[in-house]
Amino acid sequence: MAGVKEIWEALKDVKDPEIPTISLVDLGVITDVSIDDANVAHVSMTPTFVGCPAMDYMREEVRQRLLGLHFDGVDVQVNFDTQWSTNRITGEGRRNLLEHGLAPPEPFEGELRLEVLNNVRCPFCGSHQTELRSPFGPALCRSLHYCNSCHQAFEGFKPM
């Protein structure tokens, strides 16, 4: 019988549909995994952004991945019981974002100061001599920046 640990391992195969280098586990959107007495696998997920259009797709991907294991049922719930924050992104996840050319969000304590967006570390050259072009990018979770050291535009994964 597949255990909880096996579920977490399997979910590492499920990637963010828009950032295929990072798994949903490393993104921090999987909030709980359990198996009940009837051998049904339960997974709880929480959205990155309330209006994230990829949520239904991700939920289905999770379900499909677990149907390949040996459970008698798979139940995937999306709820706000555990709040997602970029602080939930793992160290591995931050490296995965960087691989995709996105500046990873710095961990923060307490209430986030949005001013940190003004000097995000450039994912290409590592410089902090950067500026924010817009807090809104091609997806809800991304912002637009420009590096004054290597003179390249880049995207950041918004701290939240």
Add this chain to the structure above:
Amino acid sequence: MNEHAALKDLLYRIADDELIIAHRNSEWTGLGPILEEDIAFSSIAQDKLGHSHALYEILHTLGEPEADTTAFTRDERRFRCCHLVEYPIGAYDFSLMRHFMFDTAEHLRFDMLEHSTFEPLARLAVKIRGEIRYHIFHANTWIAQLGMQGSEESHARMQGALNDVLPLALGIFEPSEFEEELAADGIFPGEKALQERWLETIVPTVERAGLRMPGLAAITPAYGGRRGFHTSYLAPLLAEMTEVFRIDPSAEW
């Protein structure tokens, strides 16, 4: 009396505001004065739409129809949005000033709702407020930029927009018949308290941008929306927004 009537009224006000402003913001897609603003208004629209959906989902748990049905099949008179969100996008100055005033109010509203005794709303409020902080960050940047650092024309246009938007913005805080009940139950402290905090927040930003706050005494707030009396702009908006849904309401997407 309808169970949860006060709570539902509050949720409909907020959700309908979010849905209608989302639609208006989305009208800037492809039309923004610069590409970044096009993307910003489109992204904000997507956030707002998500917020309205999550709030309609809460209403569904209280016995109201499913989110799509609620959003797309109600008659205009059953909407509880304020007039501010109904107005056409107008020129960019109007949309920007509306964005600033509306989102500042929303941010404070959800800040209050984080302490609501109605837990599903309190939990969602934490999440939504984090997103609205980005909306305000965007609005404040442009209000300062165009009010203070822009040209004489940009300053004049922002002042004009402020004068035009303010009466509509005050309509956000139209009191409801449930104010006392909501406050007594610890669900929401009330529109009056919200308006006070809102004024305390926007006045310094407006003044820092070199703009003059009109005297409130001479202004008649645009009330009516919270009781189902809307501007002539809402019906055409709803007709357009629901056009595809109405072709086949039972379609699976």
